[in-house]
Amino acid sequence: VRGGYLNKLADLLYEHRDILASIESLDNGKAIQLARGDVDLVIRYIRSCAGWADKVTGSVVETGRDHFTYVRREPLGVCGQIIPWNFPLLMWSWKIGPALATGNTLVLKTAESTPLSALYASKLVKEAGFPAGVYNVVSGFGKITGEAIATHQKIKKVAFTGSTATGRHIMKAAAESNLKKVTLELGGKSPNIIFDDADVKKTVQNLVLGIFYNSGEVCCAGSRIYVQEGIYDEIIREFKAAAETLKVGNPFDEEVFQGAQTSQQQLDKILGYVDIGKKEGATLVTGGERLGETGYFVKPTIFADVKEDMRIVKEEIFGPVVTVSKFSTKEEAIKLANDSEYGLAAGIHTTNVNTAHDVAAQVRAGTVWVNTYNDFHPMVPFGGYGQSGIGREMGVEALENYTQYKAVRMGITI
Numbered sequence: 001v002r003g004g005y006l007n008k009l010a011d012l013l014y015e016h017r018d019i020l021a022s023i024e025s026l027d028n029g030k031a032i033q034l035a036r037g038d039v040d041l042v043i044r045y046i047r048s049c050a051g052w053a054d055k056v057t058g059s060v061v062e063t064g065r066d067h068f069t070y071v072r073r074e075p076l077g078v079c080g081q082i083i084p085w086n087f088p089l090l091m092w093s094w095k096i097g098p099a100l101a102t103g104n105t106l107v108l109k110t111a112e113s114t115p116l117s118a119l120y121a122s123k124l125v126k127e128a129g130f131p132a133g134v135y136n137v138v139s140g141f142g143k144i145t146g147e148a149i150a151t152h153q154k155i156k157k158v159a160f161t162g163s164t165a166t167g168r169h170i171m172k173a174a175a176e177s178n179l180k181k182v183t184l185e186l187g188g189k190s191p192n193i194i195f196d197d198a199d200v201k202k203t204v205q206n207l208v209l210g211i212f213y214n215s216g217e218v219c220c221a222g223s224r225i226y227v228q229e230g231i232y233d234e235i236i237r238e239f240k241a242a243a244e245t246l247k248v249g250n251p252f253d254e255e256v257f258q259g260a261q262t263s264q265q266q267l268d269k270i271l272g273y274v275d276i277g278k279k280e281g282a283t284l285v286t287g288g289e290r291l292g293e294t295g296y297f298v299k300p301t302i303f304a305d306v307k308e309d310m311r312i313v314k315e316e317i318f319g320p321v322v323t324v325s326k327f328s329t330k331e332e333a334i335k336l337a338n339d340s341e342y343g344l345a346a347g348i349h350t351t352n353v354n355t356a357h358d359v360a361a362q363v364r365a366g367t368v369w370v371n372t373y374n375d376f377h378p379m380v381p382f383g384g385y386g387q388s389g390i391g392r393e394m395g396v397e398a399l400e401n402y403t404q405y406k407a408v409r410m411g412i413t414i
């Protein structure tokens with residue numbers, strides 16, 4: 001039954017895909033071509049969850065003739081879900097899909113600046129026929145509505161995506177209220193490593209995708225680029241050219257790749273970091289300013305020759321601003337990549353299969369992309385090492401966060 005509702009929901013999302021993508025662009029500022037990509041991923045993921053609904057099984061544990069022992073897998077109850085504004089509908093799907101597939105009920109809170117797509121999709125949830133009370137959505141401020149979820153005595157779990165600071169706060173609130181289970185998808189400062197033997201054309205496309213995709217408002221953005229010395233000048237030259245020809249502007253223009261930043265607050269934060277980078281003495285290769293007088297547009301920005309202790313290398317900017325520096329050996333690249341409190345993702349660009357596997361094994365990140373970037377699949381788990389979070393979304397792993405095990409041990413008289 002649950003699978004049926006979720007499949008019906010996926011059908012309805014598909015039917016309404018154009019309006020959902022338009023709402024997402026309008027509300028968030030992201031380019032329409034990217035919004036369509038988000039909606040496609042949403043539909044695929046809800047369908048994937050529909051498929052899970054009748055495949056969450058328990059087990060029998062063999063403990064001898066005098067006992068019959070089995071393990072049931074049960075839902076948690078009411079799940080609180082708090083989502084951010086950078087991928088409003090995609091984060092909605094990552095939250096509600098596994099919760100509903102495993103038989104929980106939920107209360108989801110949208111982000112202040114981008115409530116519209118989830119509210120529209122909520123209408124479709126109703127139409128799909130889920131029983132009343134199973135799915136609940138609220139829009140409100142983090143400090144009021146979000147806080148009410150995190151501290152609630154009857155909510156058994158909270159799933160959160162957003163800043164590390166708020167994640168830390170939610171974990172504390174969960175601990176101090178009823179010890180609700182907590183999963184967190186937080187910030188990042190992901191390294192993108194390029195070796196001398198990389199395919200330059202493909203790599204540059206992935207660098208662009210890594211940092212300018214979704215206007216840089218991506219938790220796993222490849223925001224720290226490390227290039228091996230032999231290819232450094234060529235990469236800088238080609239990457240600069242690609243950044244300067246990237247179409248930035250009106251999100252509803254079909255040709256535009258990078259739309260607007262989501263809010264004045266984000267625009268100010270990004271431009272603030274650009275100033276910091278200039279003051280810290282990084283070389284501004286391109287960009288470094290607002291595009292136009294109106295709207296929240298930022299030119300794709302590349303800082304080169306950065307030092308590890310600079311704030312622009314350490315802190316999450318969450319905009320189209322990237323740092324580039326040089327390394328000589330593989331060991332050095334790994335050390336630089338791992339020099340972060342975060343650990344959400346990493347990129348590796350090489351044509352050497354040995355280098356790829358070796359570096360993938362040694363970088364501390366929840367996702368490693370090799371010769372690709374920002375590349376998602378409903379069956380592939382996503383989540384963070386270190387201060388990038390707790391728990392995984394998507395894949396079979398997501399179901400772990402929404403079920404608990406009950407061991408039943410029965411004595412048998414023999």
Ligand code: NAI
Pocket residue numbers: 082083084085086109110111112140141142143145146147150161162163164166167169170185186187188218219266269316317318
């Ligand atoms: P935030 O983490 O404060 O907001 C995300 C969500 O949490 C929103 O729904 C918000 O209403 C809610 N929230 C805020 N305070 C809360 C509280 N006390 N209790 C419960 N819920 C609360 O992020 P914000 O302030 O919008 O953005 C600040 C920075 O965070 C960004 O510049 C970016 O660096 C980072 N960020 C990272 C995201 C990611 O995907 N990892 C997403 C959004 C922001």
Ligand code: MG
Pocket residue numbers: 142163166
């Ligand atoms: Mg905040």
